Amino acid sequence: MPYLTSAVLGAALFCFAVLGFRARRVGGPLDDYVTARNSQTASTLGLSFLASSMGAWILFAPPEIGAFVGPVALAGYAIGSSLPFLVLGLYGPAIRRHLPEGRSIGEFAEACYGPGVRRWVSLVSILYMACFLAAELTAIGAIAALLSEVPPALVVIGVAVVTLVYTVLGGLRASLATDRWQAWLLLALLALVGGVAVWRLPEMPVGAGLPSVPMGSALSVALTLVIAVTAANLFHQGYWQRIWAAENDRALGRGALLGGASTLLVILAIGALGMLAAMSGLPLGEPPIPFFALLSAAPAWLGLPALVLAVTLVASSVDTLQNAIASLAVASAGRRGLSVGAARLATVVLMVPVVWVALQGLSVLRLFLIADLLCAAIVVPVLLGLWRRMSPLAAVAGGVAGMLGAVLPGWVAQGSLAGGVLVASFPDSIPTLPPFLGALLASTLVSLLIAWRRPASRFPLAREGDAR
Incomplete structure (x- = not known):
């Protein structure tokens, strides 16, 4: 056989x-x-x-x-x-x-x-x-x-x-x-x-x-x-x-x-x-x-x-x-x-x-979850790249906010930054909603806020397209 x-x-x-x-x-x-x-x-x-x-x-x-x-x-x-x-x-x-x-x-x-x-x-x-x-x-x-x-x-x-x-x-x-x-x-x-x-x-x-x-x-x-x-x-x-x-x-x-x-x-x-x-x-x-x-x-x-x-x-x-x-x-x-x-x-x-x-x-499940969380923290700033108001500052700030947002729920629940980081690393290899929701909401809100208050002075993709 x-x-x-x-x-x-x-x-x-x-x-x-x-x-x-x-x-x-x-x-x-x-x-x-x-x-x-x-x-x-x-x-x-x-x-x-x-x-x-x-x-x-x-x-x-x-x-x-x-x-x-x-x-x-x-x-x-x-x-x-x-x-x-x-x-x-x-x-x-x-x-x-x-x-x-x-x-x-x-x-x-x-x-x-x-x-x-x-x-x-x-x-x-x-x-x-x-x-x-x-x-x-x-x-x-x-x-x-x-x-x-x-x-x-x-x-x-x-x-x-x-x-x-x-x-x-x-x-x-x-x-x-x-x-x-x-x-x-x-x-x-x-x-x-x-x-x-x-x-x-x-x-x-x-x-x-x-x-x-x-x-x-x-x-x-x-x-x-x-x-x-x-x-x-x-x-x-x-x-x-x-x-x-x-x-x-x-x-x-x-x-x-x-x-x-x-x-x-x-x-x-x-x-x-x-x-x-x-x-x-x-x-x-x-x-x-x-x-x-x-x-x-x-x-x-x-x-x-x-x-x-x-x-x-x-x-x-x-x-x-x-x-x-x-x-x-x-x-x-x-x-x-x-x-x-x-x-x-x-x-x-x-x-x-x-x-x-x-x-x-x-088992790579824990690594998978951490990689998923990193993606959730920056996916919205990346996809907003075609919006004319988005700037590198808004994208970077949104990504940083997303990572902080992933840690914040555990930080509040555990009472320490180390505890928040531990929760966001999924120690039991079980996906939980708060880190993902925190990452997505924080990155989206910060990106939109900064892009609205300090829009990009130019739109690189549009200018490249015009040059062609």
């Missing part, structure tokens, strides 16, 4: 690699390598948004939230996961118009506020995506150990190396090409695995019902997830790359709508599986993993397609993140003549510490 499992997983990864190789543009410029500028249709973008946003995390977090907090919190998670695409779909055409040769969220921040803000925004984005990468590779190792006898390290290294090879050679075009097929494959496998698992569920016990969580608590969790997930995903450079990859504004808008709607439905569906597992009385495990609890009551053969599903989910997000981190790291240097070869080397180098962390089997 381990040999069959290894062969099937190897075949899936080989197919992804072939698709990536076929999409590469030999001898293309660095700009095409990191943006595939003005080349992608709405359907391609929509499927790419779906595939790149999915990951092994959907097999853990939504089912657990559905099982223990209920449908309201699950809806918050689904909205938070899909909302960034809608924001970029609405906001993206203005970014393309004002920054037609742009390539990254960092370049957007620099065009609005200067190099200092760019470095901070780029650092937060890279931190978030590195956590995402480590979490995905860690998860596939855990799933491999759970569903098969294949050594987890072999699966982790296999996924990392194969995706790295076709991403390094093909750049963003390779990621976009594999995303199309991975999106359809993951939808088919989700339908197969979920359908069979539900069909083989034991009969619901008498009195089975949804989690009895107070509505106030459920709403608090939902709002926390909307803020945290939306803010963090708006710093996902892979999504920003697709703003410029769209063939036109119409394709971007439709692709973002398709990606957002499909992501919403997938999260709701897989979260509902968690609720069904809890309602059926299945033992959910410790720590609880409702989705995999469903598989315990299903035929043994279902474990193989479930493992292929997990590998597909991880590969679809990892290849996007690999290219996104490299593009963010080299975008400004690329304008000074950095070669495609150097960009490829940067991709490989950046993956080494990520794979090392993934092989340790550590």
Whole structure:
């Protein structure tokens, strides 16, 4: 059985690699390598948004939230996961118009506020995506150990190396090409695995019902997830790359709508599986993993397609993140003549510490939450960059206020600054609303106040556009 499992997983990864190789543009410029500028249709973008946003995390977090907090919190998670695409779909055409040769969220921040803000925004984005990468590779190792006898390290290294090879050679075009097929494959496998698992569920016990969580608590969790997930995903450079990859504004808008709607439905569906597992009385495990609890009551053969599903989910997000981190790291240097070869080397180098962390089997949830909070503290000042009154002072002050706002609720509750910092670092790895709400409100209010009282003397993006 381990040999069959290894062969099937190897075949899936080989197919992804072939698709990536076929999409590469030999001898293309660095700009095409990191943006595939003005080349992608709405359907391609929509499927790419779906595939790149999915990951092994959907097999853990939504089912657990559905099982223990209920449908309201699950809806918050689904909205938070899909909302960034809608924001970029609405906001993206203005970014393309004002920054037609742009390539990254960092370049957007620099065009609005200067190099200092760019470095901070780029650092937060890279931190978030590195956590995402480590979490995905860690998860596939855990799933491999759970569903098969294949050594987890072999699966982790296999996924990392194969995706790295076709991403390094093909750049963003390779990621976009594999995303199309991975999106359809993951939808088919989700339908197969979920359908069979539900069909083989034991009969619901008498009195089975949804989690009895107070509505106030459920709403608090939902709002926390909307803020945290939306803010963090708006710093996902892979999504920003697709703003410029769209063939036109119409394709971007439709692709973002398709990606957002499909992501919403997938999260709701897989979260509902968690609720069904809890309602059926299945033992959910410790720590609880409702989705995999469903598989315990299903035929043994279902474990193989479930493992292929997990590998597909991880590969679809990892290849996007690999290219996104490299593009963010080299975008400004690329304008000074950095070669495609150097960009490829940067991709490989950046993956080494990520794979090392993934092989340790550590929990990265706390790092994820801290990165999410940093994103929530500065997301509004960054997105306000197209407002003519915004200035570097307003953006920096808003970001600083956001970080203070994240600490303030804990400071008040604990009576000390150290206590506030501790609360804002999520020592129990549990997302709580006050730090996120404080960060978002403080950064927004301070940015708006300073921009209104001391508006920018000029609008850099408009002047650049006029010069063209």
